[in-house]
Amino acid sequence: MSRSSKSTTLFAKELVGMLYGFGDAETPYKESVELVDQLVTQYIETLCGDALAIQALRDKSTKLDTECFVFSVQKQPTKYKRAIELLEMRSRLKEVRRIDHGFDEE
Missing domain, CATH: 1.20.5 (Single alpha-helices involved in coiled-coils or other helix-helix interfaces)
Structure with a gap:
């Protein structure tokens, strides 16, 4: 599920604005955006994996829902x-x- 071999960023546009809002340059280094994108993507993958694991422990008919994410x-x-x-x-x-x-x- 990991996309570490890919060089594309999923959240580049949003992250540029967020980095600027948190005090970075208006046009941050490409490497900075890529690094933060990797960290965000890794966190989302981990969070989703944890939520899926929680869902698997619940009743088999239960769908993945917000409770799984909150519990995680x-x-x-x-x-x-x-x-x-x-x-x-x-x-x-x-x-x-x-x-x-x-x-x-x-």
Whole structure:
């Protein structure tokens, strides 16, 4: 699943903006972007692998869901708290959109 042999970056455009936002040059070195891209990709692969392992331990009919990802970061307080905050925000945004679009009369 690893793409270490490939020289392409998946998140280059987004990472350039993020690096600049965190204090790097407006046009960061290509090597910096590639390194951060490798780290991000590796983290995502690991997180997905952990979530899949958790899903495999659950009921066989259970699909991979957000609970698998939250469970995989539960021993990392900062990441766990942020995951919960983002899920709560997602829920609130869904509710606001539902009300805003007139679907409140259910």
